[in-house]
Amino acid sequence: MIDTRVGRDGDEIRRRRECEECGRRFTTRERLEVSLPQVVKRDQRREAYARGKLLAGITSACVKRPISVDAIDRLADRVEAWLHEGGGREVSSRSIGDRVMEDLKRLDALAAIRFASVYQDFGSTADYAAFIEGLDREPEDQ
Numbered sequence: 001m002i003d004t005r006v007g008r009d010g011d012e013i014r015r016r017r018e019c020e021e022c023g024r025r026f027t028t029r030e031r032l033e034v035s036l037p038q039v040v041k042r043d044q045r046r047e048a049y050a051r052g053k054l055l056a057g058i059t060s061a062c063v064k065r066p067i068s069v070d071a072i073d074r075l076a077d078r079v080e081a082w083l084h085e086g087g088g089r090e091v092s093s094r095s096i097g098d099r100v101m102e103d104l105k106r107l108d109a110l111a112a113i114r115f116a117s118v119y120q121d122f123g124s125t126a127d128y129a130a131f132i133e134g135l136d137r138e139p140e141d142q
Helices: 051-061 069-086 093-107 109-119 125-137
Strands: 003-006 012-018 025-031 038-040 046-048 090-092
Touching: 038 093, 051 069, 051 093, 051 109, 069 093, 090 093, 093 109, 109 125
Parallel strands: 038 090
Antiparallel strands: 003 012, 012 025, 038 046
16 A cells, blocks of 8 residues: 545545556545435335446536536535435435436536436426526526
């Protein structure tokens, strides 16, 4: 091990390591494992919370937008902190989607529109127009 650092929020340890055989360097990340609630889907199925699924949805909404990977990770961290603080054993996927939507609105309006188009299952241009009109009515600083 070459170096150990605590992450920005104190919930992660980054260790810089070097392979003894080939000499290549790499980073490992250690996180405290926290018990997060089960996610109740629209069809009432329940499944374990998966950070990867959350990141995939946010990342696809942010494609080709000026949003850093760190900003996306921080958004996911905020959602996980919110889930942990809630203390419940179950949370609806709609609640998680609403939380992501609010954060994306502040981060990037176009990413929020993209996320909403999938999350709210837009079927027509009228759905897009109504969502954008709602964005225009909301105050800039929430």
